[in-house]
Amino acid sequence: AYVDGLVSVIGHADRARPLRDYCTGLLLPCERKSVEPMAAVTAPERTAAQHQSLLHFVGEGRWSDEKVLSKVRKMVLPAIERAGPIEAWIIDDTAFPKKGTHSVGVARQYCGQLGKQDNCQVAVSLSVANHHASLPVAYRLYLSEAWASDAARRKKVGVPDQIGFQTKIEIALDQIRAACTAGLPRGVVLMDAGYGNHSDLRTALTTLELSYVAGILSSTTVWAPGTGPLPPKSYVPGRGRPTKQLRRDAQHQPIKVKDLALSLPAKAWRPITWREGSNVSLKSRFGRVRICIARRDFNRSERWPEEWLLIEWPKGEKEPTKYWLSSLPPDIGFARLVDIAKLRWRIERDYQELKQETGLDHFEGRGWRGFHHHATLCIAAYGFLISERETIPPSGHRSSTPGKKSLLPENYRPRGSAVQDRTSHPKLDRNDATIPERCAHQSPATMSVLYCSYPKPH
Incomplete structure (x- = not known):
C-alpha cells in the first residue's frame, strides 16, 4: 500500500515494478544497497535483466524527486504526529567519501564522516522532527564553484542547466522557503555552528x-x-551631515x-x-x-x-x-x-539509519539524476520504517529469524570481486567503525531501525 502511494506520483505505469523492487532491495539484508546486489536479491532468477531495469530506473528515469518526497511526507507525517506535533526543522549536511574525481560533485572538501578535508560528495538536507521521530523532506547535492563552472563535467554527469553555484547556506535557505511555501507544520529551526554562525x-x-x-x-x-x-x-547644525x-x-x-x-x-x-x-x-x-x-x-x-x-x-x-x-x-x-x-540529535540518527539501514551511501553511479533518485528512494524506504515502527514493540527481538539463509544466491559474486570477497567495492567504507557520529555497524539482517527503543517525549 505504501509503494502504491508512491506509484501514484512517479509517472508511467512501467515504473511501478522497478520502484517496488528498488524499495524492497533497500530494506532487504544484503551487504550493499547498490544496484547490482539489490538486483541479485530481488530477482535471483533473472539478475542481469533486473540489474538493467533498476539501473535505468534510478540512473535515467525522468521522474520527479520533489513529487516523491512530497508524497512520502504526506504519508509519513501523520504517523510521526500521532506522538506529538512537529517541534523542529533541522538543517544539516552529510558527506560521502569517494575515490576519483568523476562522480558528480566530488571535490576535496570537509568530510564530516572522516573529520577532515578529503575527496567526497556533500548533500544538504532539511528534516522535520519531534521527540518521536524525524523525516528528511528535502535533499540536494552541493556543487563546489569548480564543479558548477565546469561545463564539460556538468554535461557528462547531467547537472541540470538551472543548477548554478550555491553555498550550503543558500541551499538550506531555499529548502526552508520551499517548506514554508508547501505549508509544512512549522517548528523551531535547529542548526549547528556550520550554519548557525x-x-x-x-x-x-x-x-x-x-x-x-x-x-x-x-x-x-x-x-x-x-x-x-x-x-x-x-x-550639530552646520557641522556636516x-x-x-x-x-x-x-x-x-x-x-x-x-x-x-x-x-x-x-x-x-x-x-x-x-x-x-x-x-x-x-x-x-x-x-x-x-x-x-x-x-x-x-x-x-x-x-x-x-x-x-x-x-x-x-x-x-x-x-x-x-x-x-x-x-x-x-x-x-x-x-x-x-x-x-538538543533535539538536533535526531538529524544524526537520520543520517546513521539512512546509511546503515537503507544504504544512502551505497550509490555507485556518477550522475546527478541517479544520485538524487537513490537518495529519494532511501528516504522513502526510511519513511516506511518510521510509519511502521509503532506497530513493533520496543522490546521486540533484534535478531533475524534463527537459521535464516542469505537471500543472495550461493554462486553470486559481485562483478570485479575476488572469490572469497562478498562485496564488489571493499574500499568503500562498509562498516564505518571509525566514524565518531555513528554507532558500531550492525548486522544488515537486524534492521535495528525497527527495533530500537526510542526515548519518550517529555
Missing part, C-alpha cells in the same frame, strides 16, 4: 517568522547584559561568548537532564543569558534584537563546550530551551 541566515529565518536555536562559535561577539553600543552622535550609526569606544566594546561564559557566576549554571538514554540519563551543566549580537552593529542605526545565549559547560571540562543563539521567547523555561537545542 551565519547571521544572514538567522536574519532570513526571522523574516520568515521562524524561531531558531543556532550553534555558534566561541569567538562570536555579543553585548553582555547591561552593555551596548553608543547611540549615534547628536547632530547627520549620522544615524551606532558607535563604539574604548569603554563600549562587545565581548566574545567564551569570555562572557567564563565571567558568569557559579549560580548561573544549572544541571539539566534533557533526555533519557537507553542506559543512562543524558545531562550536563548549562547557563543562559539574554544578549544582543554585535556583528557590524556600527553600521546600523539600532541594536540587534535581544535573544538567548545558551552555553553548555559539562562538569569536569576546563571550559564551555557548546554555544547557541536562540530567538525563542524570553519566557521560555530553561529546561525547555535545552530540550529543544
Whole structure:
C-alpha cells in the first residue's frame, strides 16, 4: 500500500515494478544497497535483466524527486504526529567519501564522516522532527564553484542547466522557503555552528517568522547584559551631515561568548537532564543569558534584537563546550530551551539509519539524476520504517529469524570481486567503525531501525 502511494506520483505505469523492487532491495539484508546486489536479491532468477531495469530506473528515469518526497511526507507525517506535533526543522549536511574525481560533485572538501578535508560528495538536507521521530523532506547535492563552472563535467554527469553555484547556506535557505511555501507544520529551526554562525541566515529565518536555536562559535561577539553600543552622535547644525550609526569606544566594546561564559557566576549554571538514554540519563551543566549580537552593529542605526545565549559547560571540562543563539521567547523555561537545542540529535540518527539501514551511501553511479533518485528512494524506504515502527514493540527481538539463509544466491559474486570477497567495492567504507557520529555497524539482517527503543517525549 505504501509503494502504491508512491506509484501514484512517479509517472508511467512501467515504473511501478522497478520502484517496488528498488524499495524492497533497500530494506532487504544484503551487504550493499547498490544496484547490482539489490538486483541479485530481488530477482535471483533473472539478475542481469533486473540489474538493467533498476539501473535505468534510478540512473535515467525522468521522474520527479520533489513529487516523491512530497508524497512520502504526506504519508509519513501523520504517523510521526500521532506522538506529538512537529517541534523542529533541522538543517544539516552529510558527506560521502569517494575515490576519483568523476562522480558528480566530488571535490576535496570537509568530510564530516572522516573529520577532515578529503575527496567526497556533500548533500544538504532539511528534516522535520519531534521527540518521536524525524523525516528528511528535502535533499540536494552541493556543487563546489569548480564543479558548477565546469561545463564539460556538468554535461557528462547531467547537472541540470538551472543548477548554478550555491553555498550550503543558500541551499538550506531555499529548502526552508520551499517548506514554508508547501505549508509544512512549522517548528523551531535547529542548526549547528556550520550554519548557525551565519547571521544572514538567522536574519532570513526571522523574516520568515521562524524561531531558531543556532550553534555558534566561541569567538562570536555579543553585548553582555547591561552593555551596548553608543547611540549615534547628536547632530550639530552646520557641522556636516547627520549620522544615524551606532558607535563604539574604548569603554563600549562587545565581548566574545567564551569570555562572557567564563565571567558568569557559579549560580548561573544549572544541571539539566534533557533526555533519557537507553542506559543512562543524558545531562550536563548549562547557563543562559539574554544578549544582543554585535556583528557590524556600527553600521546600523539600532541594536540587534535581544535573544538567548545558551552555553553548555559539562562538569569536569576546563571550559564551555557548546554555544547557541536562540530567538525563542524570553519566557521560555530553561529546561525547555535545552530540550529543544538538543533535539538536533535526531538529524544524526537520520543520517546513521539512512546509511546503515537503507544504504544512502551505497550509490555507485556518477550522475546527478541517479544520485538524487537513490537518495529519494532511501528516504522513502526510511519513511516506511518510521510509519511502521509503532506497530513493533520496543522490546521486540533484534535478531533475524534463527537459521535464516542469505537471500543472495550461493554462486553470486559481485562483478570485479575476488572469490572469497562478498562485496564488489571493499574500499568503500562498509562498516564505518571509525566514524565518531555513528554507532558500531550492525548486522544488515537486524534492521535495528525497527527495533530500537526510542526515548519518550517529555
